Every structure is written in structure tokens, then in C-alpha cells.
Amino acid sequence: MIASLSIAQRRNGLAFALCLALLGLLMAAAAQHGPMVVHGAMALVLGIALTGALARAVYDPPPEAARASFYYDDPTRFGIAMTLIWAVVAMGVGVWVAALLYWPEATPAVPWTSFGRLRPVHTTGVIFGFGGNALIATSFYVLQRTSRARLADELSPWIVLLGFNLFCLWAVTGYLMGITQSKEYAEAEWYADLWLVVIWVVYFVLYIRTLARRAEPHIYVANWYYLAFILVVAILHIINNLALPVSFAGAKSVTIWSGVQDAMVQWWYGHNAVAFFLTAGFLGMLYYFLPVRSGRPIWSYRLSILSFWGITFFYIWVGSHHLHYTALPYWVQTLGMTFSIMLLVPSWASAGNAIATLNGAWHKVRDDATLRFMFVAAVFYGLSTFEGSFLAIRPVNSLSHYTDWTVGHVHSGTLGWVAMIVFGAIYTLVPQLSGRDQMAWPRAIEWHFWLAVTGTLVYVVSMWNAGITQGLMWRSYGPSGTLTYSFLQSLQAMAPYYLLRTIGGGMFLAGTLLCALNCSATARAATGEVAASDRPLLPMPVE
């Protein structure tokens, strides 16, 4: 890592590391006690470790000038390793949380192992830790290939990755220690949120500077999606997290939004976290890796334009479908419902475009488990967006809202679509980045594929059953006009489904573990060779 930095970059890196250590020290000193001290200490340790490593190597020989004629992939390698670590940890917590709903005594009676604290560890860990690292790592790779240019500098990708992972770590350890804003998918406290803004600015600037160096006049579709991901997530994150800290020496803050306005802002954020974190970025991944792996160009260029702008424009309107029949004004709910239905058009245009791209490569889908991961991802993308538009219809939502149907929908999207496309991308990338023509254990990919597909289906189908059963039991009336079932009866009806879901999740986790081991075996057998065609063109700015 350090050897690839120029002397000036090492100095700047040193300054950054010192600032980080200082920030940690300041946080710990200001807070004096409580979780913020622990977080300060984490920053301090990371800062000192980086300072030490850089200080020792500042005046080592500078990197060879020839580096400019290669792509810079070390950050991508690191990002993929972090993706896999977060995947195993956070999905492991997912299985644990699932088990707790079947077997509530499974956790010792200490605060940090309680369901309510572990659940956000799961959601933050998978969305930000697993999904976020995968997005950042692949975006660096795809950006360079589609621009035929090397990253604009060698230092900022490291700041982005290390800073982002520090954010994730602050967030999840915070929940365990009991600090949270309690806003779904935005639980991290104010200083972590501010830190993420800084990191995000560095990320955006790096992206734009690299784009400006591109040797291809056109910006490829995948980059439109990655750009939408970076920009819109920034807007959402900043507005939803506006808060006044109670004191700068403590973790507690009060969000500036309240009541109905807070609910609307929260779900405007919440659903667009789905849209621009869990969808747009991953569509970028799909638009690059699917054509590369299948050896076929994207089926329709026009359709990709239509779906990109459709998704960017429509998604923002749909957050209010999380608030049907609540105290939110009726017209806002109606807008949310209407746009959710219209959103099916660009969503299916993307899914259809992906599947049509595979036309003529079906034999590869049959033989290559990696490509099959991507195919299944596109199918689940189509399914879960159809389901989403359906759930957004007001009368349907009256049944599904608050039930496990939502959880089923969530995981058909996240397991079936997000995780599958990530695995497809990882199995394409890791051999290539290791200078090998295939993974160390090619047959394990096949195993992983079937574990993942079966696990997803078991999970999703059991949650559909659970959710619909729950919804029907809650609203069922007896002949005398009284409710037929008590809440407790509906709860008891859930037990078999919760058990099944835990088993399905366990299978999915086993597959993920296999993937992590396979990747580490492949990386250890790396040859360091780079294909002659995998090089940037000479710098010649086009804008």
C-alpha cells in the first residue's frame, strides 16, 4: 500500500493520519466517559498505526514512474476483503437475530447481546459494511476500466476506504454500547454522520477528477449509476441526519425533525437508501460486470437511458408508501403510491435489459456459476421491484405493512438481488486481480450458488407465509363482529416460519463463508501478472 504512494502523497497521508489521531484524542478528552471515549480511542489507535507505518516508510524509494501505465487496484483488493469480512460478520448477526425470534433466550442477559441492539448491527453491517464496501471497491475498478484512465491519485482512495470503514465500525459498536439516533438505516450518531460527509466529499472529488482524465469521450452507463449513488446518498444523508448535539462532549443529539415531518423525511431517506444505495450503485455493477462476463454488449442503449432517468426521477417520490393510512396527509400517500407503480417501468426496463443482454450466451449461464449469480440477481431484481410496486398499493399495504411480508420483500431484494450481484462481481474480479484465470476452488462457486439460491428461497417463502398469515389473522372478524384472534395467537403462528427463516439464513451464510475462504485462497495464490490489455490509455483529457 505505502510503496505505491509518491513521497509527497506519503507526507500528505502522514498529515491525514496525524489529524485522525488528534481527532480521536480530542473526542476522548472532551467526552471523558462513555461510548464517545471508546470511539475516540478507535480513531486514535487507527491514526497512530497509520502514522507509524507511514513515518517509517516516508523516505523509502519512491514508486516506479511506470506505475502510471497501470490501473491502481490495491484499494479495490482491500475493499473486497472488507466486503467479505463485513458480509460474514453482519450476516452472522442476521442469523443470530433470526434465531432470537424463535428462541428468545438464546442470548445471555447482558445488554449488548439484546435483540434491539443487534438488529441495527445487522442492518448497518450488511447495507453499509457489506454493500458499501462492495460499491466503493467495484466503483474504483469500473471507473478506471470504463474511462481507460488510472485513478486521479493514490492517496484518496485509501482515505475513502479507511474512513468509510471507521464510520461503519463507529456505528455498529455504538449501537452495542447503546447510542443510537433510532432512525432506521441512519442510526449512527452525529459525529459519525459528520465524518461520513467528509469521507463522501473526498470520494466524490476523486470520482470526478478521475472522470476528467478519461480517454473515452463518453461516460459509460455504469458510471452514471455510481455517480447517482454518490450524489443522492450525500443529499439524503445530510438532510435526514440534521441534528443538534446536546453537547459536543457527548454522543447524544436531538434530530431537528419531529412528528409527521420527521416521518416523511425519514422514509424519504429510507426508501431512497434502498434506491440509491441498494439499487443504483448495484445497477452500475450489473451494467459493467454482466456484459464483461457474458461477452455481450448491453442489449439496448436507449432502454438504459430511459431506465436511468426514470429511476433517478421517480424513486424520490415513493417514500410515502411507507406511511399509508398513518397521520401523513392523504395526498402525499397517494403520490407515493402512484409513483411506486410508475417506477415499475424503469425497474423492469433495467431487469429486462440485463436479461436480454444474455441472449446468445445462455450456454454460458448454464456452465458458469459466476454468470448465473448475475442472471439470478437480475431476475430477483425484477421480482422484488414487482413485489414492491404491488405492496405500495394502499389496500395491499393495509395487509402487508407491519408484518413479516415486508421482511420477505426486503430480503428478496437484498439476498436475491444485492448479494447475488456482489458475488457475481467478486467471482469475476478476484481471479483477475490475482493474475489468475480462475478462482482457487472453482467447484466451490457452484456450491455457493446453490446454497445462496436455496437459502434465499427458503427465507423469502417462509416470510411471505408468515406475513400473509399475520396480516389475515390481525384483520379477521368473527360472526359476532369481534376480532377472531388475539395478538398472541398470531405470534404463536409465526414460530415455524421463524425457524425456517433461520435455517434459510444459515444456508446463505454458509455460502458466504465459502466465498470468503475461496477468495482468500485465490488471493494467496496470486501471480501478480497483469494482462497486457488491462492498461489505461495515455492521459489525454477530453473535456
Add this chain to the structure above:
Amino acid sequence: MLRLHYNLEKLSTGLVLGIIIAASIGGFVEIAPLFTIGETVERPADLRPQTPLELAGREIYMREGCYACHSQMVRSLADEIDRYGPYSRAGESAFDHPMLWGSKRTGPDLARVGGKYTDAWHVAHLTNPRAVVPASIMPAYPWLSEPLDTSGLGPELATMRRLGVPYTDAMIADAERDAEAQSQPDSDGAAGVKERYSEKIVVRDFDGSVARVTEMDALVAYIQSLGQLTAIAHDQPPADGE
């Protein structure tokens, strides 16, 4: 159109601006009016802010992630009204920073739970749910018998006042003392809490041990206040969404 886009793709700033504009319209149209129209801005005249003890309980509710299993939003649907009580109104949560409407009902809705059970029931239930409801899958919270840390309450009230919650100077100055007094009905401060907040607030020893103010006191005080902050939670026009 296609030609236009063909050129747009060559311009990174163009794309960036396009994305920002396309992605801003919807949010603006849906969110901005909520700060102006009467339906969402009006506050019930009798809505009282939470007492420091209840607020501390709310913090514990957030800290333990109770919101991940419990909603606090009765929708305007017949079965929900029959099961939980009158549907929730916008004004009820006007002082809630943040709202805790929730999105998942692994357990029942809690918007109308205040006054439904005795304090002792809640204490036993929170300490070990299965001792009270054998089929429950709710986690046990034995650590809530720890003493309550009241030290941050004054500054917290002050912060909330800056955001528009009507806490008075006296409320802020006495926050820590009020938190303790609300669970010690025989103490000197007890009358002051009622005077500052409302005659209707509950001043009681919630957890059954007067000597100490515990996290349990705070959480139970909070649970008992749900649906009790304003009269509109109970008298309301007929539901429209059926």
C-alpha cells in the same frame, strides 16, 4: 432527445447537475408543504411535552431498540382501532424528536398502551416477559434495575427547546430533580413536577422501590404516558380510511 443525451454523456458536470435536479423535485414537492399546511403543523392546544423522567424512558426505549419490534402508530383501519384503540393523529407526535412510529409489529402497537396495565405488570414483564406471558418472544431486560443517570437531562431539554418544544426555564433548571421527584410521590419536589407539567401526569413510584430512581422507573413512566399526552388521542372524528 437521444442526440441531446449523447452529448450529455460527454460532460461530467452536466450529468452531475442533471442527477441533482432530477432527484430533488419529488422530495421538495412532498416534504416542503408539510411545514406549512394546517393538517400537519397544528398542535393540539393541550399537548404537553414529556417530563424529564418520561424523556429518559424514551431514550431507553430507543437505546434498547424497542422500536424495532413495536410500532406507535395506529392506522385508520377498523381492525386496528378495534384492537389497539383510536387511530393516531398527526399532532400527537409534534414534540417527538424523532418520531417512533416504527415499521414492524413483532409485538403489538404501543401508541395506546398507557394506562392499560399496572406498573407492577410492566416491571415484571420487562424483567422477564415469559414470566408474565409464557409464549412471548420479547427479550428480557433485567439490567433496567440499574440507577438512572439523570445528569444530561437539563441540557437535553434545553436543546429540545431550541427546536421548538415548549420547555420553560424552570423545567430546564429543575430537570434532574423533577426526574427523581416524579418517581418519589412523597418527596418535596413531587408537587413541583405536577405544577410545571400538568395535573394529569402520573407521579408514582413506578418500580416498587422508592429509595432509588432506576431506568425501570423511567421506562415504565414513559410507557404509561403513551397516548396520554393530549386529549385528541382519544376523542376524534370517525376513521376515513376504511
